[in-house]
Amino acid sequence: MANDFAVIQTGGKQYRVSPGQKLKVEKLDAKSGDKVVFDTVLLTSVGDTVKVGAPYIAGAKLEAKVLGEGKGKKAIVFKYHPKTRSRKKKGHRQEYTELEIVKI
Numbered sequence: 001m002a003n004d005f006a007v008i009q010t011g012g013k014q015y016r017v018s019p020g021q022k023l024k025v026e027k028l029d030a031k032s033g034d035k036v037v038f039d040t041v042l043l044t045s046v047g048d049t050v051k052v053g054a055p056y057i058a059g060a061k062l063e064a065k066v067l068g069e070g071k072g073k074k075a076i077v078f079k080y081h082p083k084t085r086s087r088k089k090k091g092h093r094q095e096y097t098e099l100e101i102v103k104i
Contacts (some may be wrong), residue, residue: 002026006104007043015099022067027095036099038062044104050101058088062094064099 005018011026030036041060044051051057071093079088 002082004046004104006045006060008038009040009042009056010038017062017104019101019103021101021103022098023098024070024072024098026097027069028066028087028097032066032068032095033055034066035102036064036066037068048104063102064103065102067098067100069097 002071005016007014007016009015010028013026015023015025017023028036039061040054041057041062042055044057051060053060059098072095073093075092075094075098077090077092083088
């Protein structure tokens, strides 16, 4: 059980997750305390058996519990055009959902 893991896809990104792991993903429509089920599982490794999907594994699901939501660190976007004296400064904070993987 210690080396069980799965690769899931959410928010256009892929994550390697294990039971009990906490991770931050792109914002999901779920409230704190809700359970989320991911069916876009690309790979599973449970014990000695490894299953690889093409592109997803049929019938494979992964359960996660929503711990909360938040915003990431501020990223400064600065555009500067020389000779025209134009500059634009903008800040951005990406929203995320924090999850805890319950079971594969």
